[in-house]
Amino acid sequence: MKRVIFRGQALPLLLLAPQLAVTFVFFFWPAGQAIWFSFLRQDAFGIRTQFVGFENFAELFADPLYIATIWNTVVFSVSVTALSMGVALLLAVLADRQIRGAQAYRTLLIWPYAVAPALAAVLWIFMFHPTIGLFGRMLNAAGVAWDYRLNGGQAMLVVILASAWKQVSYNFIFFLAGLQSIPRSVLEAASIDGARPARRFWTIVFPLLSPTTFFLLVVNLTYAFFDTFGIIDALTRGGPAKATETLIYRAYIDGRVNLDLGSSSAQSVVLMLAVIALTAIQFRFIERRVHY
Amino acid sequence: MATALAASRRRRRATAITHAILILGVILFALPLWIVLMGSTHDAATIGRGEVPLLPGAHAVENYAAAWTEGAARTTGVPVALMMWNSFVMAVLIAVGKIAISLLSAYAVVFFRFPFRMAAFWAIFITLMLPVEVRIFPTFKVVSDLGMVDTYAGLIVPLVASATATLLFRQFFLTIPDEFVEAAKIDGAGPLRFFWDVVLPLSRTNMAALFVILFVYGWNQYLWPLLVTTSTEVETVVIGIVKMIGSESNTDWNIVMATAVLALLPPVAVVLLMQRWFVKGLTDTEK
Numbered sequence: 001m002k003r004v005i006f007r008g009q010a011l012p013l014l015l016l017a018p019q020l021a022v023t024f025v026f027f028f029w030p031a032g033q034a035i036w037f038s039f040l041r042q043d044a045f046g047i048r049t050q051f052v053g054f055e056n057f058a059e060l061f062a063d064p065l066y067i068a069t070i071w072n073t074v075v076f077s078v079s080v081t082a083l084s085m086g087v088a089l090l091l092a093v094l095a096d097r098q099i100r101g102a103q104a105y106r107t108l109l110i111w112p113y114a115v116a117p118a119l120a121a122v123l124w125i126f127m128f129h130p131t132i133g134l135f136g137r138m139l140n141a142a143g144v145a146w147d148y149r150l151n152g153g154q155a156m157l158v159v160i161l162a163s164a165w166k167q168v169s170y171n172f173i174f175f176l177a178g179l180q181s182i183p184r185s186v187l188e189a190a191s192i193d194g195a196r197p198a199r200r201f202w203t204i205v206f207p208l209l210s211p212t213t214f215f216l217l218v219v220n221l222t223y224a225f226f227d228t229f230g231i232i233d234a235l236t237r238g239g240p241a242k243a244t245e246t247l248i249y250r251a252y253i254d255g256r257v258n259l260d261l262g263s264s265s266a267q268s269v270v271l272m273l274a275v276i277a278l279t280a281i282q283f284r285f286i287e288r289r290v291h292y
Numbered sequence: 293m294a295t296a297l298a299a300s301r302r303r304r305r306a307t308a309i310t311h312a313i314l315i316l317g318v319i320l321f322a323l324p325l326w327i328v329l330m331g332s333t334h335d336a337a338t339i340g341r342g343e344v345p346l347l348p349g350a351h352a353v354e355n356y357a358a359a360w361t362e363g364a365a366r367t368t369g370v371p372v373a374l375m376m377w378n379s380f381v382m383a384v385l386i387a388v389g390k391i392a393i394s395l396l397s398a399y400a401v402v403f404f405r406f407p408f409r410m411a412a413f414w415a416i417f418i419t420l421m422l423p424v425e426v427r428i429f430p431t432f433k434v435v436s437d438l439g440m441v442d443t444y445a446g447l448i449v450p451l452v453a454s455a456t457a458t459l460l461f462r463q464f465f466l467t468i469p470d471e472f473v474e475a476a477k478i479d480g481a482g483p484l485r486f487f488w489d490v491v492l493p494l495s496r497t498n499m500a501a502l503f504v505i506l507f508v509y510g511w512n513q514y515l516w517p518l519l520v521t522t523s524t525e526v527e528t529v530v531i532g533i534v535k536m537i538g539s540e541s542n543t544d545w546n547i548v549m550a551t552a553v554l555a556l557l558p559p560v561a562v563v564l565l566m567q568r569w570f571v572k573g574l575t576d577t578e579k
Contacts, residue, residue, distance in 0.1 A: 006486075020412060107567065197306070256428065
């Protein structure tokens with residue numbers, strides 16, 4: 001809280017105006033509309049609209065396809081998070097060592113952060129496409145019936161790999177920052193006490209990294225939920241047979257392609273609740289860390 | 293003596309393993325990029341046959357020239373030059389716009405007292421919980437009601453609010469010593485003068501750091517441009533390349549590869565050239 005301030009009421013409001021205008025017109029108004037529409041239903045011609053209470057939600061959760069999509073989202077998000085965080089932690093621990101060329105390794109590992117998710121998907125096509133992809137061809141030559149465009153499990157695997165690949169650099173940067181903030185003296189003390197590297201890692205480094213790990217857990221889940229839309233759209237379009245359809249992808253298809261206003265809005269509300277839950281978890285954690 | 297030797301040998305082996313794993317990691321990350329880079333220098337037939345060349349070919353110039361001026365002629369036919377320009381305009385205006393309006397609102401919230409100050413702050417803050425993904429349809433409707441579909445304004449304005457940038461600037465402004473404000477007041481400088489002469493120069497590092505993050509954010513947008521652009525006039529390169537591979541049977545893969553290289557060049561260059569600010573920006577904004 002600042003003690004010395006400027007006088008005036010009109011000027012600060014004027015300074016805030018652009019931000020607040022955008023916030024109200026493009027955030028609050030549409031979000032409000034999403035909530036309102038989620039209680040409405042339109043007839044097939046979009047002429048009559050009717051208030052139906054929670055019927056859209058009830059229908060959504062009675063739909064086995066929607067339940068399957070929730071399950072897909074969970075499998076996908078947990079796999080992407082575990083894979084990208086695991087690889088990033090390993091690389092960060094190694095890059096944090098006193099070795100030659102540490103800076104070069106860092107540079108060579110952070111660039112995928114800048115690649116758009118949709119573009120990452122394009123890159124991965126050239127890895128796993130059954131006829132023009134490097135590994136896709138190898139697999140087929142080795143006798144594996146590899147075609148992620150037809151096989152749902154393979155499709156899921158490719159979108160997970162591409163999504164994790166893109167996210168590793170982000171996690172790497174944060175793990176590295178976390179590792180560098182661990183006091184060297186603590187590690188040296190353990191080393192003098194005769195603790196081997198593996199033991200030093202699990203008893204000292206890993207616990208001290210837990211704030212970073214926890215923060216990344218939430219960020220990665222959010223990323224897998226929302227930001228991977230481009231990867232899925234470019235690689236599989238949610239297919240084959242909805243095998244890689246996540247919640248956000250279905251909300252998009254129902255809203256923009258199927259023009260099912262009520263259901264898409266209900267899905268938006270479900271997603272909003274998911275974001276609020278994730279944000280709430282994150283804030284609880286930040287509060288805890290302040291007391292650390 | 294023997295134990296010291298053993299220890300040094302062990303240490304050397306550990307270093308070798310460290311290097312080996314890191315190099316493997318680097319290769320794993322660079323491999324997809326390498327494939328596109330090499331593929332973009334071969335003709336369509338080579339890639340169509342599925343040879344996946346890992347060494348450069350002789351068709352680099354013609355592939356990049358064709359992509360730049362015509363795009364994938366057989367599918368979409370939008371020149372990549374146009375798409376790159378659209379992406380560039382979008383990325384720069386989003387980054388600059390977010391920084392500008394966040395600077396102003398953070399300044400208002402920190403250096404003034406006025407009714408509903410905290411309400412305004414929370415209103416900005418809460419947008420963190422409303423990413424475009426959770427309000428797809430209604431946001432599209434607002435933009436189309438405002439007649440902003442297929443315009444730069446439609447692409448940019450709805451994304452220009454920024455809770456994270458506002459939070460970052462607020463944090464930073466709180467560290468500016470009160471004495472600065474007092475001195476400015478004694479000198480007879482008003483709030484705008486103080487903003488321009490003191491606050492803005494002090495914020496330069498933060499602005500640079502944010503610019504890197506936000507430029508990449510803007511360049512890499514996918515869902516939002518997909519919603520609000522239907523015409524090729526305002527198509528961004530990330531959207532364009534996905535459209536190119538839409539119908540697989542007659543895709544010019546060599547052109548797709550050249551486009552992929554072009555599309556990831558600007559954001560990757562910004563991140564690598566401004567690496568120091570980038571890492572600072574990332575670790576600051578996300579806290």
